[in-house]
Amino acid sequence: MARIGYARVSTADQHLDLQVNALLSAGCAKVFEDHGVSGSQDSRCGLTSMMKALRKGDVLVVWRLDRLGRSIRHLISVIEKLCRRGIGFLSLTENIDTSSAGGKLIFHILAALAEFEKSLIRERTIAGIEAAKARGKCPGRRPALSPAQCFEIRAAIHSGSSLQDVARLYNVHPRTVARGIERLDAGHLSRITGTS
Numbered sequence: 644m645a646r647i648g649y650a651r652v653s654t655a656d657q658h659l660d661l662q663v664n665a666l667l668s669a670g671c672a673k674v675f676e677d678h679g680v681s682g683s684q685d686s687r688c689g690l691t692s693m694m695k696a697l698r699k700g701d702v703l704v705v706w707r708l709d710r711l712g713r714s715i716r717h718l719i720s721v722i723e724k725l726c727r728r729g730i731g732f733l734s735l736t737e738n739i740d741t742s743s744a745g746g747k748l749i750f751h752i753l754a755a756l757a758e759f760e761k762s763l764i765r766e767r768t769i770a771g772i773e774a775a776k777a778r779g780k781c782p783g784r785r786p787a788l789s790p791a792q793c794f795e796i797r798a799a800i801h802s803g804s805s806l807q808d809v810a811r812l813y814n815v816h817p818r819t820v821a822r823g824i825e826r827l828d829a830g831h832l833s834r835i836t837g838t839s
Contacts, residue, residue, distance in 0.1 A: 644700040646733075648674035649693050651710045655679035662706040665735055671704050694724075702731035702742070716761075719754050786823070787815050793823040800824070 648666030650659045659676055666674050675693035690711075697703060703725055705711050711734075712718045722732050722741065731742045732750075740746035788796070796809050810817040 646671045646702045646704050647693060647697055648704045649690065649711060650674055650706065651677040651680060651689065653681050662710065665706050666704055669704050669735055697730050699729035702733055704733045704735065707736040708734050715753055715756065722750060787819050788813065788823040793827045796820055797824050797827055
């Protein structure tokens, strides 16, 4: 069982000395570093090497939570991966230690807050879509073919033109043509244009 440290600074002109000294004082046998790398980046050389080096029973130690990651979601993801592997986590400044009951409680509160935030975002997105639909707007990407073009395409295909020829004529993929006809046949475009 070993304590492994991780230190990071965002810009090249910052120094890691304060963090590294604190981690060594906390009993870290080895310290992995990322110099001049933003915490918003999930892919970091030092972080990746550290995650590979950690073994069951080890403890990952950071000077402060934001050294491991900027977003709560990323932090929780990393700490949950560690817990599943039987690896502890300790943040020196916030005094979060997942091997203690209090540390586990704080971690679970952080996880609950992240889940709450995700639910709020989802609810706001759904409410926004419903409001747009109520105003008669169709959320999402605008279809490549207008309702009028879909009527023209269906008539052309009924007259014997191939799907590929019509797609070339309208400069779209044949699947786009097929979807346009499906929407037309399902009655969606009839309601939009008022045609029957």
